[in-house]
Amino acid sequence: MISLSDDSLEQLACCELCEHRCRVNRLLGERGVCRMGLPEVASAGLHSAPPQSFTIFTAGCNFKCLYCQNWTISQHPDSTGPIIGWWDPASLAREALRQLNSDVGRAIGADRLFFSGGEPTIHLPYVEEVIAAARQLAPDTKVNFDTNGFMTPEGLERILRWTTSITYDLRAFSDETHRALTGAGVEPVLRNARILAREAPGKLWEFRIIVIPGINEDEVEPLSNFLAELDPDLPTCFLAFRPNFVLADHPGASSGLLETCLERARAAGLRRASWAGRPDLPGKEGLLRPPPGDPYSSGGALMAGAYAFRAGCVTHPRNCGGCRQAQTCSVKRHVARRQT
Secondary structure (H helix, E strand, O other): OOOOOHHHHHHHHOOOOEOOOOOOOHHHOOOOOOOOOOOOEEEEEEEOOOOOEEEEEEOOOOOOOOOOOOHHHHOOOOOOOOOOEOOOHHHHHHHHHHHHOOHHHHHHOOOEEEEEOOOHHHHHHHHHHHHHHHHHHOOOOEEEEEEOOOEOHHHHHHHHHHOOEEEEEEOOOOHHHHHHHHOOOOHHHHHHHHHHHHHOHHHEEEEEEEEOOOOOHHHHHHHHHHHHHHOOOOOEEEEEOOOOHHHOOOOOOOHHHHHHHHHHHHHHOOOOEEEEOOOOOOOOOOOOOOOOOOOOOOHHHHHHHHHHHHOOOOOOOOOHHHOOOHHHOOOOOOOOOOOO
């Protein structure tokens, strides 16, 4: 039995939860860019990575990132990965609190709910109902929200009201590289980063910048400058790209490249920059044919666009929100040959 408040159902009946603003009725089977209907949970359990938590991975995403390491979750309902499906918010809240208070939960220092995905913004009313149920039982329950930053300003305002911490992903500063990697424009992501830095810097766990050799290396300096101008003390972590999804054959980020990213960040003025992840994973660039019409001006965007084109993407520059094949997207149906 599906139990959601009338307000939550109303939001799903004309969905404008992210900046795609598809306005589809998800309750009646209409599908927007994310192609999700009712909110679904992919997996949930204790997680030892900081911040230690009970992590709820929601299914589906409003981006189609070529490198996604969680592609079997993010590209639901078109991917082949198993998911849990519908989980009543009150029941999920009880299970989360039970595990946080368990011996294992205490041993790893888990102290909050952590919503990730996929992208939890597309299920925002559901997330809020889980949090409300948890805080009804334990009013001091902490919450982390992990996001790609593509929510509306109204959505971000809601999130800032109840979240304890935010992990915020950045892929690129230039619009064409961001589109080539994700299928969506960068402006809402940068706008929301500005709002977060201005209005709630204490809630930022960290900005996370994925580093993909040959594709977004040149984005590190402008992103670092952008963040340093907002606040040089914003915590920023460069993540080592691991070959996955459409970029499963692409070389991973080297430790040398990540050290270079730190040098550029510090030169820009960022005082709390670090890097994390598993560097130096092998790979090789395949034979790539660029999309027709020479739609990308930078080499990195062109390379990402060529990977997307090889996977069947038909709209270049990539624009999932305006794509005529959004409901039959070949990228969403892509099956990677390896997962790292």
